[in-house]
Amino acid sequence: MKNNKIFKTIFTLPILVYTFILIVLPLLYILFLSFCTSDSYGGIIYEFTFSNYIKIFDLTYLKILFKSALIGVITTIICILISYPFALILRRKSAHIQNLVTKLIMIPFLTNSLIRTYGWIILLRKNGIINNGLIMGGLTSSPLNLMYNRFGIVVGMVYTLLPFMLLPICSSVFEINNDLIEAAKDLGAKPLQIFRKIIIPETISGVFNGSLMVFIPAIGYFFITDILGGGKIMIIGNLIKNQFLTARNWPFGSAISIFLIIITFLLVKLYKRLGGKMDDLGGF
């Protein structure tokens, strides 16, 4: 019996220690900090206050939240618009090809994301490959502004996050039972009807899984706005980073982080309600 107990301890103690020290403690501490204030030198004053949360709703910061959400939503929609047709076209192909395509999607993902983003600088610059190509082809007379603006940021975000959308959508589309669609066709259903009545319901959790894994990083990836946005546009990620590194206001930074966690939880709740499984997130 004693042996059993040791066995059980070995298998349960690490997870208890891990969860409480590396998940619960950090988050509780951030929560605690979010109710403190900071002195002018960035020290923390332990006085209870709601002021950091009230500050988030200041028009200046609301605008940043709105801008980030906009970039996040646009990125997510573009990812869906690319992934859906992609998956549908490959739906009827053999498992062999589907497997190969999935691997090919993964490969660029295995190189460093910064250096891939840097590749975009070479492409999108004023004298970059794309602009030179357009000018040589006579499509434009003066170079277009392809980066250091919102366009550049969205390109970078879509590029970095596309696999997170492609993979869940592909796997849910590939799993649709073909008999179901054949039966619907036999009964005279039009392609659009099949799409609305069968494909969408069967794949909605995959879409939402992807949306979650795209939208949340898209409002936090400060390095993409830094590199491709030319530091001109702030998203929530930059705002949090600034509070911790530039403005030295940890309590305010913590409050924004807590706010972001709440948004994340609401989205996860919605995802679960739509029938999504937690284990599908991140496991690809």
Next chain:
Amino acid sequence: MKGKYSKLLFIILVFIFLYLPIGVLIAYSFNSGSTNLIFEDFSFKWYLNIIKNTDLVNAFLNTLLVAVTSTVISTVIGTISAYGLYKFDFPFKKLINSLIYIPIVIPEIVLGISLLSVYTLMKLELSIYSIIVSHIAFSIPYVIVSVKTTLTSQTITYEEAAKDLGASNYSIFKKIIMPIITPGIVSGATLVFTLSLDDVVISYFTAGPGSNTLPLYIYSIMKSGITPDVNALTSILLLVTFVILITLTIVQSRKIRKEAL
């Protein structure tokens, strides 16, 4: 048949989008000039220059050290925890079962700063070890999820049968559970290893002196312009992963064929 071509074209365009920046980087690794701005002449010299750039080599070795240690530790902890969560009842089990998803879903920046503030609170020295601990922190949940999916109700039947035959807990785990969960462990470890190799955000907040990782090194030189030796190193790494992935695919399909026979 027009539709077929436009479909094919769409797939090709998506792949161009995915591979274009990488193609550019590889192309510029053969640039004889010292910047990624203008392509001067074809040359292999940057591949030979990698060794000379001690900063780059150190950063790469640090990255390997972090990725390997954090993968090994988080795979071990993640695996036993997945089994523990599946097999035993213990205090806070339900809570833990939902808490472990937090590192997967919350924005990396939040995880990074919360770990940093806890290290500060506990007066821990920032170093390469703080990066390793942070990587373990975000890795364990991925391993748990990956292993968990291989533990099904079928497993319980096997376990009970073995127990009836008088097998000990240890030998059940070793002889029955391990073979079942190995694919989950492998895919979890692979995922975690790649995540660790690529991580910028969490390392950025938790790095200490002399513990530059490759992504941090790249981030620090990014704006002044990446030198082609970084491109060269990345191209080599890409080639290595490509070969590993292809080999895995071939081995897999051979296995499948063997099983079919």
Next chain:
Amino acid sequence: MKKIIIVFIGILLLCGCSSKSYENGEINVLNWSSYIPYEIISNFEKEYSIKVNYGTYSSNEELLAKIASSKNGTYDLIFPSDYMVELMISRDMLEKMDKSQIDNFSNINPMFLNQKFDPNNDYSIPFLAATSVIAVNRDRVKDEINSYNDLLNSKYKNNIVLLDDQRIVIGMALQANGFDMNSTDSKKLEIAKKWLLKLYGNVKAFDSDSPKTFLMTNEVDIGVIWNAEATLAHEDNKNIEIIYPSDGFALSLDNYVLVKGAKNKENAYKFINYLLRHDINREITNYYPYLNTTISNMNVDMNDLFNIFLNSSYVENIGSDISKYDKIWAEIK
């Protein structure tokens, strides 16, 4: 499975063995990115057999956050600017310097000594100085440019790069309107904000790390950037002109300081002494042409230096009013 473990251990050993051994210990340094050429550091490591753990930061605030959030003794030598030295002294974060350990201290140009942020240089020794300047590509911009206000011209849409530094950029807006660049007066700051919003349409990017690249690749034709960056751009393209704005400009003096609880003080003194050595010091400003702070390697003549001191101001500590700046910064971005 066993094979995998063996491979893992092999890699671990490889990583462990790769670091060379240094007889005289180590030193933990945090410095600005692009400030000391790599060769100079590795040469020091060889000559003194001291390992230099070298990290970089890109703003004073980032440096403060790193120091404040790490255990005492994590870092030995850092390079904060003027106002940050003052702030760190007031927060008791620095060790006093024993100048008798640094023979080459006598080589420092007295003009850079005894500044008001550290009146007796008890804690700090000047390293390099920088001024903000306007750099203009004369190949493409012919108009006369003297003042920041000349940059408001709508011709320059998407054609300017600014430093990604709220104090410098807002300070510049204040100076453009004839105010002190450290003003905390809400009305003046409001005017500065409106001025910046007008300028925003002309700004292509904010970048502190390497704004010269924008000028050198013709991405923009105008920059308000640090003098060394402008000089490097000028060396690349002689038609890039460097202009000291008539409204005044920022002066920033970076210093060697020792962090409280530094474990390797002796080695840090050796490193400072080494960097102040005539030949090494010249090498640094050859690579990164900031204002050299020694007498033997002066890279501007005395008159120009007087003028720079006369027309520029340091960024000053403004206490909790920093939140006003922070908010303006969030509003314009």
